[in-house]
Amino acid sequence: MQAFSLTINGNAVSVTAAADTPLLDVLRNHLGLVGTKFGCGVEQCGSCMVLVDGKPEKSCGKTLSGVAGRDIVTIEGLGTPQHSHPLQQAFLDEQAGQCGYCLPGILISAKALLDRNPAPSRGEIARALDDNICRCGSHARILRAVARAAAQMRQGDAR
Ligand code: FES
Numbered sequence: 001m002q003a004f005s006l007t008i009n010g011n012a013v014s015v016t017a018a019a020d021t022p023l024l025d026v027l028r029n030h031l032g033l034v035g036t037k038f039g040c041g042v043e044q045c046g047s048c049m050v051l052v053d054g055k056p057e058k059s060c061g062k063t064l065s066g067v068a069g070r071d072i073v074t075i076e077g078l079g080t081p082q083h084s085h086p087l088q089q090a091f092l093d094e095q096a097g098q099c100g101y102c103l104p105g106i107l108i109s110a111k112a113l114l115d116r117n118p119a120p121s122r123g124e125i126a127r128a129l130d131d132n133i134c135r136c137g138s139h140a141r142i143l144r145a146v147a148r149a150a151a152q153m154r155q156g157d158a159r
């Protein structure tokens, strides 16, 4: 056991755990951030995606020692019910999901995309979500929702 410092959603936190504890377990079990989901545990589904220094990463495949000192953003850092991120609002508007289990990971991947490319094509959106599996088959609505959020964010910037 060892203490590790990292930044989660803008807050400095210290976690005491084994160095090889998966980041996903740290988030869910040590910090109570259960929005990030366990799907496969072997980096195949994308439901556990978080941003690490702005890049989408599968938290089941990252160790606590590997993310020490890094800046992590989870789905809880995206928005709140009172102040939702445009991506979250667009997913609601498009009803882009059924069970919703994949959506935290998809929203994180989509945020990383829109942060680097505010006007992605449908193909670019699909490629950015390549590592995210939706078992309910909501892909078409998910692509529409990301495009809708991108358009709304561009409109907001133009105002
Ligand atoms: S739980 Fe991490 S990729 Fe599936």
Ligand code: FES
Binding pocket: 096, 097, 098, 099, 100, 101, 102, 103, 133, 134, 135, 136, 137, 138
């Ligand atoms: S909405 Fe159910 S897995 Fe995507």
